[in-house]
Amino acid sequence: MKIAILDDYQDAVRQLDSFALLQGHEVKVFANSARGSGQLALRLASFDALVLIRERTVFSKALLQKLPHLKLISQTGKVSGHIDVEAATANGIVIVEGSGDPTAPAELTWALIMAAARRIPQYVHNLQQGLWQMASSEPQYNGLGVALKGRTLGVWGYGKIGRMVAGYGKAFGMRVIIWGRDASRAAAVEDGYLAASSKEQFFAEADVLSLHLRLNDATREIVTAEDLARMKPTAIFVNTSRAELVAADALLHGLREGRPGCAALDVFESEPLKPDNPLLKMDNVVATPHLGYVEKDGYELYFRTAFQNVVDFANGTPKNVLNPDALTKRPFGNG
Structure with missing residues (x-):
């Protein structure tokens, strides 16, 4: 099969042990992104199969209809709204899914919390400029960092990642x-944590507030400007899940107004993030380039399953199929 691996920004995938699974197939790795369905269609027109790195590229109905040779999309992890599954099925494009592990994103979340609380990136940057023990040249941001012991950690979403972050806290x-659905709060209480009685209490009490929610129609923009305005001026808002969980521009406005006092972010509405984004100019923001799952062990796990799914499909024995109706639309496998 002719296979494309998309959006490998670091050109890391070909260095993985699991890359050997694709031996015998024609593989092209794209280390840069293409913008717009027209440009993507030209780039991908000749490929039989695509391997996607999480949600880095969106596959709309319009784009899928421009890929007549495409038979298979192999997703690292789970599909999360970035593929028009109905359109793929109608066009006979099989989608196969993989699995993941919460460890890397949970650890990255905690690294961001520690970095933001102690102002580590700011101190490091200023030290490189010859400034000793200075977090910012702006007096209002040049205060001391804080320890976490004794402070309140708010975790919204008590799934696999949220549970790990709560344990770190x-x-x-x-x-x-904990805040979230009734079942999540009940599970948290059973595990010995506190459950917030209301969203208002949750935002008002947290010294560090971390989001761990899936993005869907129910959770899109679930964090409002009013929620953020309830936060302490010393609080840290952490988002390693999805930027779209927060109402558009609400966080930027809140940070400028001083509630919350600081943000630690790994996700953005448009990625890769442009260097002129105002969040990158703020002394009260710690930002990383969507590194939550970008880690050696996690990549091996993601891609081993994704590549094995490609091999199984090529051999005529597809597994982990999200849209089995697509299998009836056209022949698959090497034959």
Whole structure:
């Protein structure tokens, strides 16, 4: 099969042990992104199969209809709204999914919390400029960092990642409160954590507030400007899940107004993030380029399954198929 691996920004995939699974196939790795369905259609027109790195590229109905040779999309992890599954099925494009592990995103979340609380990136940058123990040249941002022990960690979403982050907070001596669905809060209480009685209480009490929600129609823009305005002027808002969970421009406005006092972010509405984004100019923002799952062990896990799914499809034995109706639309496999 002729296979394209998209958006490998670091050109890391071909260095993975699991890359050997694709031996015997014609593989092209794209290290840069293409913008717009027209440009993407030209780039991908000749490929039989695509391997996607999470949600870095959106596949709309219009784009899928411009890819007549495409038979298979192999997703690292789970499909999360970036592929028009109905359109893919109608066009006989099989989608196969993989699995993931919460460890890397949970650890990255905690790294961001520690970095933001102690102002580490700011101190490092200023030290490189010859400024000793200075977090910012702006007096209002040049205060001391804080320890986490004894402070309140708010975790919205008590799934696999949220549970791990709550556990880290407990290990650091934090008071942990959970917000989310009734079932999530009940599970958290059973595990020994506190459940917030309301969203208002949750935002008002948290010294560090971390989002761990899936993005869907129900959660899009679920964090409002009013929610952020309830946060303490010393609070840290953390988002390693999806930028679209927060109402458009609400966080930027809140940071400028001083509630929350700081943000630690790994996700953005448009990625790769442009260097002129105002969030990158703010002394009260710690930002990383969507590194939550970008880690060696996690990549091996993601891609081993994704590549094996391609091999199984090529051999005529597809597994982990999201849209089985697509299998009836056209022949698959090497034959």
